[in-house]
Amino acid sequence: MLERMGNYFSNWAHKYMPDPMIFAILLTILTYILGLIFTKTTWFGMILDWYKGFWVLLKFGMQMCVILVTGYALATTAPVQKFLRWLAGIPKTSAGAAMLVALVAVIAGLINWGLGLIVGAIFALEVGRQGYLNNRKFHYPLLVAAGYAGLAVWHGGLSGSAPLLVATKGHFLAKDIGIIPVAKTLGSPLNITVLIVMLIVIPLVMFMMAPRDESKIETISPALCKVGEDTGTPKSEWTFADKLENSVILSWIIGLGGLIYIFYYFGKHGFSLNLNIVNFTFLIVGIILHKRPIAYVRAIADGVRGCAGIILQFPFYAGIMGMMKFSGLVAVIAGWFVAISNATTYPVFTYISACLVNIFVPSGGGQWAVQGPVLVKAAETLHFSIPKTIMAMAYGDQWTNLFQPFWALPLLGICGVRARDIMGYCIALMFIGIPIYIILLLLF
16 A cells, blocks of 8 residues: 555656755745735735845855765765675665665654765665666666655654754843753653554655556666766876875865864764764764775766756755745744644644744744744643643654755755655655554653
8 A cells, every 4th residue: 555655646746846955946936825815914014035045055055065075975985885884785676675765764863963974875775786787777867856854754753853943041031931951852761662562663665665566667878877087197297286186185084173073073072973073073073984085076076966956946945944034924824723722622723833833934943943833832822842832843844854855955866866756755654643643642
């Protein structure tokens, strides 16, 4: 049954899922119209709100480009390739391969959302490659969809934006709800149960959606199976400049300086990951493992091809977030669900509203900033648990990432596929998971 469901949504996505850029444009138009209908903002005011938000993701967009290219470069080093080939060589069937990729992506996503994004993408690519090289027919679109699974669980993991924010002294809602330790959110029985369930459900669903009919299996493109080769000048012909470009000493000097800071950072902050330290670690370790500076330069050049979608589309999503936030539309949408809630149904409607808002505001921290005040006020009115409210919003924020291609852009670039190739399987998983979340929110 799940295989048929996966096929149905995959076929639907191939017919109706446009390029993510078109999706962003359609969302921009829809947000503009909804703002005119449901808020007091004028037609010109919505345009001003659009532009006001348009460039706020520039720093974040650059961070995403860096994590893509440094992660890719790290994955192409000899030691990492050797490990990935061993791990990727374990599955013998397409179903087993999809399950393994999903499991790796989910675990990495629970550690850190950025780590989950890049590890899931790189591992999906490598499993596809090993399947092709070993004459095993693995359904590559499903592998890539499984590699995206880390973004469906991240907000309940160690890098969850909203739970970490409310545990921070001086956060913007501190006067209303105080400081809420992560033990009451990420460490709650609800969240622990959700994580265990999803660690089982997501890999299992990916396993069961794999095509059994070999004629329906789409293997990886042979062009993606070629790891970048060293096409530099032969050593016997090296000039002084060539010697500098291939100097292992230069790589070790810069690498040693970077390692000193990395050890200092984790010694001071513990296992606290953010995009900057993840990017810096990928960069330094990649330089060291590539050994020669020019080899690293070439690896980065190969990886940067996948950044086009990020560079073009992130400003449009920032513009959508601007219209949602500054027009007050996100508060209106949240208010609809609050108005029909009671103490029993409130977490369910919070989850559903967060699922909807995430399509327009695909940022965990950004969504909490605009939706959090409305949810907190409603929870206080209904005498409902604030920690559970936070986690209900977190689950909704993460789960519709399976429908929203925003976060898939780096993965699509690395794996060399289109959104329509993978989103059908992601959407099928999304619909399977929604009732599971609702049941768990009602039980706990």
